[in-house]
Amino acid sequence: MSAQTMRAGAFLTINLEAIVSNWRLLSKLAKPAECAAVVKADAYGLGAPEVAAALQEAGCKTFFVAHLDEGLVLRKAIGFRSRVFVLNGTPPGAEAEFLRSVLIPVVNTAGELAAWRSHACEAGRSMPVALHLDTGMARLGLSSGDVAMLAGDPSLLEGLSVELIMSHLACADEPAHRANQQQRREFAKLRSVFAKKARSSLANSSGIFLGQGFHGDLVRPGAALYGINPVPGAPNPMRQVVRLSARVLQLRDVPTGTRVGYGHTFCADRRMRLATLSIGYADGWPRTATTSVFFGGTRLPFAGRVSMDSIVVDATDCADLPGEGSFVDLLCPEQTVDDVASDAGTIGYEILTRLGQRFSREYQTHSMLRRSPTRSNST
Numbered sequence: 100m101s102a103q104t105m106r107a108g109a110f111l112t113i114n115l116e117a118i119v120s121n122w123r124l125l126s127k128l129a130k131p132a133e134c135a136a137v138v139k140a141d142a143y144g145l146g147a148p149e150v151a152a153a154l155q156e157a158g159c160k161t162f163f164v165a166h167l168d169e170g171l172v173l174r175k176a177i178g179f180r181s182r183v184f185v186l187n188g189t190p191p192g193a194e195a196e197f198l199r200s201v202l203i204p205v206v207n208t209a210g211e212l213a214a215w216r217s218h219a220c221e222a223g224r225s226m227p228v229a230l231h232l233d234t235g236m237a238r239l240g241l242s243s244g245d246v247a248m249l250a251g252d253p254s255l256l257e258g259l260s261v262e263l264i265m266s267h268l269a270c271a272d273e274p275a276h277r278a279n280q281q282q283r284r285e286f287a288k289l290r291s292v293f294a295k296k297a298r299s300s301l302a303n304s305s306g307i308f309l310g311q312g313f314h315g316d317l318v319r320p321g322a323a324l325y326g327i328n329p330v331p332g333a334p335n336p337m338r339q340v341v342r343l344s345a346r347v348l349q350l351r352d353v354p355t356g357t358r359v360g361y362g363h364t365f366c367a368d369r370r371m372r373l374a375t376l377s378i379g380y381a382d383g384w385p386r387t388a389t390t391s392v393f394f395g396g397t398r399l400p401f402a403g404r405v406s407m408d409s410i411v412v413d414a415t416d417c418a419d420l421p422g423e424g425s426f427v428d429l430l431c432p433e434q435t436v437d438d439v440a441s442d443a444g445t446i447g448y449e450i451l452t453r454l455g456q457r458f459s460r461e462y463q464t465h466s467m468l469r470r471s472p473t474r475s476n477s478t
């Protein structure tokens with residue numbers, strides 16, 4: 100543990116080797132399709148520069164982010180060897196910046212397509228683009244009407260090199276949902292309008308597990324890379340990636356009947372030893388997740404409400420807790436991101452992306468611990 104971690108209130112350990120091993124498993128399942136990596140939202144909160152660099156080194160050649168700025172951060176971190184697609188497309192006037200940084204926009208609307216094309220005409224060069232087709236989620240993408248228009252007038256794609264035809268599944272985490280097959284059929288139908296050489300992509304993490312019919316030429320996993328279960332209800336095939344640990348600020352022995360925390364919602368029903376931890380909802384821990392922490396294999400249940408900067412737990416049955424200044428785990432093999440999500444009434448995606456920037460972070464590669472140079476905590 101580094102000196103900085105020692106004095107941190109809480110720290111997040113991110114196992115890059117586990118992320119790489121998850122990517123390898125998904126690649127194997129998707130073969131012969133290519134396996135890309137979705138690193139939007141700072142790689143679901145875990146650090147896009149570090150995650151993408153590790154995956155590129157392992158052989159990943161295609162990345163997805165949501166915003167132009169995320170693309171710029173990625174280019175700084177991984178150079179220009181890999182393709183980077185920007186899911187939320189081009190904000191007006193940003194075309195030149197996309198070209199300069201070799202970022203490929205995922206075009207969602209007919210207007211955006213026209214703007215990108217007129218920029219290509221002005222620039223006098225062919226510009227790469229990905230087309231997102233809506234096949235039944237009604238969130239983003241060209242409608243079947245837009246696609247019919249493109250089919251009727253090929254000049255609408257003049258000057259553009261269509262690199263990818265993609266769509267997104269609404270219900271991939273429910274394998275039996277009929278929307279999956281409906282979307283697959285609709286995608287095949289719309290896709291046939293475009294040149295064969297444009298590659299196709301339909302599957303997110305869960306979509307990969309729906310079978311080969313959903314793989315197309317390229318799959319786009321995000322969540323599963325970071326250890327979230329892509330097949331809810333079945334055993335998680337992915338490796339766990341994060342450990343979250345918080346420091347014990349204070350230990351206190353209290354008599355039966357002691358009330359604890361805001362609103363006095365917890366009352367000690369015996370003599371108790373309480374431990375106050377240096378983590379709270381301002382760190383991104385959901386206030387609604389009142390679970391447990393772990394020390395070694397011992398479970399220490401939450402006592403009362405989550406505060407902004409602290410959480411009190413019942414340490415009575417943990418005789419071997421070394422005392423103030425020691426660290427206990429909130430995310431660990433005994434309590435996964437998915438466990439906390441289900442307790443808080445949300446999904447693992449939200450837990451990960453909310454984990455704030457207040458933590459000290461350590462990146463684990465093989466047996467080595469490496470601190471990120473780009474993220475230092477001055478508090």
Ligand SMILES: *Cc1c(COP(=O)(O)O)cnc(C)c1O
Nearest residue numbers: 137267303304319320321322323
């Ligand atoms: C976020 C996103 C993904 C990744 O989804 P996961 O469920 O995290 O694997 C793939 N495609 C699109 C269009 C997305 O927005």
